Amino acid sequence: MENSQSLLNKIEDLKKEVRILKEENTKTKRNLMWKVRKLEKDKVLTENEKIRLERETKSLRGEVERFRSPPLVLATIMEILDDTRMTVKSSTGPHFVINYSKFLDEKLLVPGSRVALNQQTFSVVDVLPAEKDPNVSGMEIEEKPSVSYDSIGGLEDQVIEVKETVELPLKKPELFEKIGIEPPKGVLLYGPPGTGKTLLAKAVANETNATFIKIVASEFVKKYIGEGARMVREVFELAKEKAPSIIFIDEIDAVAAKRLKSSTSGDREVQRTLMQLLAELDGFESRGDIGIIGATNRPDILDPALLRPGRFDRFIEVPLPNEDGRKEILKIHTSKMSLSEEADIDLLATLTEGVSGADLKAICTEAGMFAIREERDEVLVADFMDAVDKIMGVEHDEEYKKEAGVMFG
Ligand SMILES: Nc1ncnc2c1ncn2[C@@H]1O[C@H](COP(=O)(O)OP(=O)(O)OP(=O)(O)O)[C@@H](O)[C@H]1O
Numbered sequence: 001m002e003n004s005q006s007l008l009n010k011i012e013d014l015k016k017e018v019r020i021l022k023e024e025n026t027k028t029k030r031n032l033m034w035k036v037r038k039l040e041k042d043k044v045l046t047e048n049e050k051i052r053l054e055r056e057t058k059s060l061r062g063e064v065e066r067f068r069s070p071p072l073v074l075a076t077i078m079e080i081l082d083d084t085r086m087t088v089k090s091s092t093g094p095h096f097v098i099n100y101s102k103f104l105d106e107k108l109l110v111p112g113s114r115v116a117l118n119q120q121t122f123s124v125v126d127v128l129p130a131e132k133d134p135n136v137s138g139m140e141i142e143e144k145p146s147v148s149y150d151s152i153g154g155l156e157d158q159v160i161e162v163k164e165t166v167e168l169p170l171k172k173p174e175l176f177e178k179i180g181i182e183p184p185k186g187v188l189l190y191g192p193p194g195t196g197k198t199l200l201a202k203a204v205a206n207e208t209n210a211t212f213i214k215i216v217a218s219e220f221v222k223k224y225i226g227e228g229a230r231m232v233r234e235v236f237e238l239a240k241e242k243a244p245s246i247i248f249i250d251e252i253d254a255v256a257a258k259r260l261k262s263s264t265s266g267d268r269e270v271q272r273t274l275m276q277l278l279a280e281l282d283g284f285e286s287r288g289d290i291g292i293i294g295a296t297n298r299p300d301i302l303d304p305a306l307l308r309p310g311r312f313d314r315f316i317e318v319p320l321p322n323e324d325g326r327k328e329i330l331k332i333h334t335s336k337m338s339l340s341e342e343a344d345i346d347l348l349a350t351l352t353e354g355v356s357g358a359d360l361k362a363i364c365t366e367a368g369m370f371a372i373r374e375e376r377d378e379v380l381v382a383d384f385m386d387a388v389d390k391i392m393g394v395e396h397d398e399e400y401k402k403e404a405g406v407m408f409g
Pocket residue numbers: 151152153154155192193194195196197198199200250295296297329332356357358359361
């Protein structure tokens with residue numbers, strides 16, 4: 001009797017154990033299923049990411065290929081000989097008889113059209129727009145720009161220097177003649193991007209009723225072989241035609257970096273452009289009716305040949321604005337804005353240490369955009385704070401904003 005009772009107890013215990021094991025098994029199964037589902041989800045995400053990265057790699061490879069591809073030779077069609085051949089005059093001088101593909105648009109292939117040739121095979125790769133668009137060549141011409149010295153903030157010393165070195169010879173060449181000295185030929189403005197170098201050059205053109213001719217040197221050399229040097233020549237001719245004029249050469253370091261030993265065709269093209277620029281500067285009689293202003297962010301890499309007397313012989317630093325400068329610049333760019341009464345330009349100037357004039361302008365525009373987006377007719381302190389965050393990439397937390405708001409008020 002006792003035996004059978006203990007057996008029954010054992011059976012009960014075993015049943016209990018089986019139940020517990022079953023429960024544990026279900027839990028583990030559920031856990032495993034959950035893990036599998038999560039892994040499947042991760043797999044889909046990873047696959048999507050892989051596809052995205054593959055696409056990005058492909059586009060970056062394309063970009064690298066584009067940068068690696070050699071520059072093309074610019075040429076003008078002289079005569080179409082037959083269905084496959086034509087004669088062209090390359091911009092470097094020589095004439096060639098070359099083959100062209102029937103896949104090119106025949107209507108565009110007429111004598112006088114500009115074409116781009118492969119450097120090695122000289123076959124036509126592209127037909128360029130017939131009319132020369134000044135923007136395509138990196139040139140901008142403005143008859144008497146509307147920028148005045150009043151629209152430049154915080155560069156009082158630089159304005160005085162520019163007036164003396166560029167404006168005075170243009171306005172009163174007789175002063176230099178009387179004293180018997182050559183007026184400075186070229187002035188080099190150097191400093192970080194967006195600090196007002198272009199503005200200064202435009203203001204001189206405005207003050208002297210001169211035509212403002214801006215060329216971006218890096219654009220010249222990016223184009224086609226032979227174009228850079230020819231364009232330099234053309235620019236100086238144009239300046240003489242339109243005199244009085246100011247030639248403003250932005251990013252001059254692109255054609256005037258210290259000579260490197262390597263000699264790829266790209267380097268040679270830069271060399272040719274620089275040599276032409278030096279020749280123009282040397283051959284150019286400073287009769288006072290043409291002012292030349294160069295600008296660079298990298299004065300340290302300039303070829304000393306460019307900086308010899310009679311070329312660019314005056315240097316004016318255009319630095320990032322200090323607090324007072326920032327105040328001036330902010331005043332200029334907010335002068336036409338509808339500001340809330342609390343807006344405090346002085347404080348905004350203290351909060352924007354290290355930014356350029358161009359950034360300050362962007363902050364004002366961005367603050368205005370925040371107000372427009374919220375359909376307000378006034379720009380608030382908070383708009384400026386958000387704009388500072390956006391432009392300067394600073395994360396101000398809410399507390400900081402509140403504090404600044406109190407300070408602004
Ligand atoms: N000192 C300044 N006073 C007022 N506005 C300024 C000043 N500096 C820059 N800005 C604003 O920033 C814009 C860009 O400046 P600008 O083109 O003169 O700079 P930059 O020094 O020539 O730059 P980069 O070296 O990039 O060519 C100007 O049109 C102007 O609105």
